[in-house]
Amino acid sequence: MIKPSKPLSTGVLAFGFLFLYIPIISLVVYSFNESKLVTVWSGFSLKWYSALLDDDELLTAAWLSLKIGLLTATASVVIGTWAGFVLARFGRFKGFTLYTGMINAPLVIPEVIQGISLLLLFVALEQMFGWPKGRGMVTIWIGHVMLCVSYVAIIVQSRVKEMNKSLEEAALDLGATPLKVFFVVTLPLISQALLS
Structure with a gap:
């Protein structure tokens, strides 16, 4: 198996991030442009944000x-x-x-x-x-x-x-109903997945 070189991997990763984020960064920077033309920088201004809040x-x-x-x-x-x-x-x-x-x-x-x-x-x-x-x-x-x-x-x-089923089975053995097991045991265990 060929080992990937660290500089090549880092370079490809950096290129990927630049490819993804340069358009977003330029959009944010040019949102403060005073000119109506996107390609011509004429000075710093917040007028487009005030126009946004007035619309x-x-x-x-x-x-x-x-x-x-x-x-x-x-x-x-x-x-x-x-x-x-x-x-x-x-x-x-x-x-x-x-x-x-x-x-x-x-x-x-x-x-x-x-x-x-x-x-x-x-x-x-x-x-x-x-x-x-x-x-x-x-x-x-x-x-x-x-x-x-x-x-x-x-x-x-x-x-x-x-998930480990034994936790749910233990709750059922202790007398909990399946619905209670779901809300008290299962739901807290999968809460991170739900938040994602």
């Missing part, structure tokens, strides 16, 4: 994005935790293949296809049942949750599989 539409959009993000993260963690726990602990059951397929499908289907499919679904649901009225925050939230649940389920599944 009500932009602030409303940012607040809506934060709300959708927080609601999505919360719902995805709750649903994905149960889904990952079922995948890890329940073994093969009737419908297991369909269940794993539904969990893993959003990971392999392109996001554009998923978005168009959800749009068509919501339009058809509105025509048939009258819900959801138009496309808005709820439909965006449902789409985001559908995408994020898969990631949470995969992370939780791997964390639960590598």
Whole structure:
């Protein structure tokens, strides 16, 4: 086996970081530029940040994005935790293949296809049942949750599989119900995975 040289590894790593972070750093530096042209530096100014704070539409959009993000993260963690726990602990059951397929499908289907499919679904649901009225925050939230649940389920599944089952079995032997074992023993042990 060929041993990689330390200078070459360091050089490749440094090049990778520079390739990733130079555009971000230049964007931050030029955000303080007084000129409207990005390529011409005409002096230090905070006027673009004050213009940002004065733009009500932009602030409303940012607040809506934060709300959708927080609601999505919360719902995805709750649903994905149960889904990952079922995948890890329940073994093969009737419908297991369909269940794993539904969990893993959003990971392999392109996001554009998923978005168009959800749009068509919501339009058809509105025509048939009258819900959801138009496309808005709820439909965006449902789409985001559908995408994020898969990631949470995969992370939780791997964390639960590598957990020591004897802790849960000991709690069950001491008289705890399976639900109490999940909330008192399992959930604290997988909490780092949930935070990620």
